[in-house]
Amino acid sequence: MLFRFRSFYGKIITFALVALVFFLYIKVIQVDEQGNNIVSSFENVASFRQSRHRHGTKNSESNENENEIQRPPPPAHKPDIDTGESYLPYESEILRDLSRQEPGLGDNGEAAYLVGEARIRGEEIYKKIALNEELSEHLSYNRTLADYRHPQCLKQHYNTGDLTASIVIIFFNEPYSVLLRTVHSSINTCNGNMLKQIILVDDGSTNEELHDKLDYYIRTRFPPGKVIVVRLKNRLGLIRARLAGARVATGDVLIFLDAHCEANIGWCEPLLHRIRESRTSVLVPIIDVIDAQDFKYNTNGYKSFQVGGFQWSGHFDWISVSEKERRRQQRVCKDVDLDICPTWSPTMAGGLFAIDRSYFWEVGSYDEQMDGWGGENLEMSFRIWQCGGTIETIPCSRVGHIFRDFHPYKFPNNRDTHGINTARMALVWMDDYINIFFLNRPDLKFHPDIGDVTHRVMLRKKLRCKSFDWYLENIYPEKFVPTKNVIAYGRVRSLHENICLDDLQQNNEKPYNLGVYSCSKDISKTQFFSLTKSKVLRNELSCATVQHSDLPPFQIVMTSCFENDDHNEKWQYLGNRLRHILTGLCLDHRGLHQGDYIQVAPCDPYSRTQSWTIDHGDDSYLP
Numbered sequence: 001m002l003f004r005f006r007s008f009y010g011k012i013i014t015f016a017l018v019a020l021v022f023f024l025y026i027k028v029i030q031v032d033e034q035g036n037n038i039v040s041s042f043e044n045v046a047s048f049r050q051s052r053h054r055h056g057t058k059n060s061e062s063n064e065n066e067n068e069i070q071r072p073p074p075p076a077h078k079p080d081i082d083t084g085e086s087y088l089p090y091e092s093e094i095l096r097d098l099s100r101q102e103p104g105l106g107d108n109g110e111a112a113y114l115v116g117e118a119r120i121r122g123e124e125i126y127k128k129i130a131l132n133e134e135l136s137e138h139l140s141y142n143r144t145l146a147d148y149r150h151p152q153c154l155k156q157h158y159n160t161g162d163l164t165a166s167i168v169i170i171f172f173n174e175p176y177s178v179l180l181r182t183v184h185s186s187i188n189t190c191n192g193n194m195l196k197q198i199i200l201v202d203d204g205s206t207n208e209e210l211h212d213k214l215d216y217y218i219r220t221r222f223p224p225g226k227v228i229v230v231r232l233k234n235r236l237g238l239i240r241a242r243l244a245g246a247r248v249a250t251g252d253v254l255i256f257l258d259a260h261c262e263a264n265i266g267w268c269e270p271l272l273h274r275i276r277e278s279r280t281s282v283l284v285p286i287i288d289v290i291d292a293q294d295f296k297y298n299t300n301g302y303k304s305f306q307v308g309g310f311q312w313s314g315h316f317d318w319i320s321v322s323e324k325e326r327r328r329q330q331r332v333c334k335d336v337d338l339d340i341c342p343t344w345s346p347t348m349a350g351g352l353f354a355i356d357r358s359y360f361w362e363v364g365s366y367d368e369q370m371d372g373w374g375g376e377n378l379e380m381s382f383r384i385w386q387c388g389g390t391i392e393t394i395p396c397s398r399v400g401h402i403f404r405d406f407h408p409y410k411f412p413n414n415r416d417t418h419g420i421n422t423a424r425m426a427l428v429w430m431d432d433y434i435n436i437f438f439l440n441r442p443d444l445k446f447h448p449d450i451g452d453v454t455h456r457v458m459l460r461k462k463l464r465c466k467s468f469d470w471y472l473e474n475i476y477p478e479k480f481v482p483t484k485n486v487i488a489y490g491r492v493r494s495l496h497e498n499i500c501l502d503d504l505q506q507n508n509e510k511p512y513n514l515g516v517y518s519c520s521k522d523i524s525k526t527q528f529f530s531l532t533k534s535k536v537l538r539n540e541l542s543c544a545t546v547q548h549s550d551l552p553p554f555q556i557v558m559t560s561c562f563e564n565d566d567h568n569e570k571w572q573y574l575g576n577r578l579r580h581i582l583t584g585l586c587l588d589h590r591g592l593h594q595g596d597y598i599q600v601a602p603c604d605p606y607s608r609t610q611s612w613t614i615d616h617g618d619d620s621y622l623p
């Protein structure tokens with residue numbers, strides 16, 4: 001009996017052991033497959049890890065694999081209410097979320113308002129994260145937007161062939177409802193056959209709601225495989241997270257979207273159509289503004305939009321479409337209304353764009369050693385143009401984006417990743433013009449975190465890219481170069497006292513009074529002026545004008561410059577005096593202290609307060 005008992009259990013134990021071994025074997029194979037996949041797709045896995053070491057991130061040997069990508073869980077079927085599956089905790093949470101949404105609220109992209117306690121909760125959360133998350137939770141994930149497109153767009157026949165798109169959306173602690181609205185609106189507005197997949201890359205979010213609950217939502221609310229979540233266990237920053245998403249993508253076209261967008265009707269077709277026409281065109285939709293407080297979808301009307309520019313300090317800015325570009329459009333867009341013609345853009349904002357997937361890799365994807373956030377958009381912009389591609393705004397494609405007043409979260413160690421990344425960009429792409437960048441950002445000139453850019457310089461050589469000079473001349477000729485075509489540039493300093501012209505860090509988006517301040521040790525952004533060959537006294541964006549007034553003091557107002565220099569006010573630099581030609585008055589700091597506004601006064605050849613010198617002069621022009 002005992003013997004038989006033993007033998008019976010022995011068999012069971014043997015069977016269990018065999019089953020266990022087999023089970024483990026299958027697991028190992030799966031892990032290996034994943035591992036191989038990761039290694040082969042992480043082309044620069046070595047340099048990638050190295051760079052993290054160089055940046056001094058804690059990265060012990062034991063967590064060598066901590067950033068491996070987790071595969072999304074297999075798709076499951078919809079929960080079956082009859083079998084009680086709906087009692088899963090996430091299901092009830094999701095049903096509760098849905099029950100809080102008010103049908104019709106915010107529809108047509110209209111502003112929405114909360115009342116009572118919800119309104120107060122909304123105001124509280126807004127103060128913290130610069131976004132009314134409470135209101136977002138009361139809006140349907142599928143709220144409608146009005147069609148803001150140019151009427152001509154509706155008459156276009158787009159031929160996208162069999163091109164498919166993968167949308168890559170990275171997020172870090174994004175409000176759950178905002179992220180889901182981004183996903184739903186993309187699916188609702190991008191034709192099903194065209195939209196291959198949406199890849200969500202979780203860049204190490206700590207918000208629990210974005211983990212299992214999000215996975216569950218995706219598994220139960222979207223068709224299998226339509227939405228994929230890639231999770232990075234460690235926070236890698238925007239650039240590396242996007243790369244991780246792009247590696248998983250299988251669509252022909254990559255569309256990068258921020259995690260707080262609402263896509264508008266028909267936005268996909270014009271993008272794919274244009275890429276099918278021209279695979280080296282990198283496309284930007286018109287980016288409309290969704291108000292972070294009331295979620296109103298705002299446009300500038302269907303005709304007017306801006307394109308991307310940059311400032312010498314390495315920041316992106318919005319600029320008007322140039323006259324030159326209008327003329328180019330007249331040449332190339334003979335069949336369509338000029339208002340909807342693809343519009344060349346010197347740079348792009350970087351959050352939202354579409355690019356042929358193979359071209360993305362061919363042209364150097366991203367600089368993987370860029371950390372955190374920022375600067376990658378200008379890097380990609382200059383690279384695309386200098387290496388033979390184009391950046392174009394596609395007016396018939398519109399996507400709303402929530403713009404916030406401040407960054408709701410910080411990057412580890414509070415590093416200025418935008419500045420450091422921009423310096424990496426400048427070292428590779430700006431040639432000698434990097435000096436102007438460093439004049440604006442002297443703090444970055446010897447920054448220890450910039451690291452090595454050799455492999456990006458090699459990429460530039462390999463792709464035989466053109467010079468930054470070529471870029472400025474051909475793609476962005478309107479851009480003012482503070483050291484080109486000038487009589488002098490640098491600090492405008494008093495000959496006899498330690499006093500310099502200074503913009504006093506005023507908002508340069510509107511006119512402001514020019515001031516004086518004690519001279520900085522080196523040229524700094526606030527004291528950087530140029531006197532051009534056409535006799536305009538200016539800084540990067542504004543030109544010096546004399547305020548109209550009947551009585552003194554006559555102050556100097558910096559106003560945005562006209563593209564045509566004939567319309568800008570002129571200054572004559574003679575015998576160390578700066579004379580305003582229109583009024584015949586001279587720049588004078590008599591009786592002024594630092595922080596005061598500078599003025600002009602009747603010229604006096606013996607005045608010590610009217611004598612000025614400028615740092616760098618072109619001798620052939622100077623008196």
Ligand SMILES: [Mn+2]
Nearest residue numbers: 258351401402
């Ligand atoms: Mn954004």
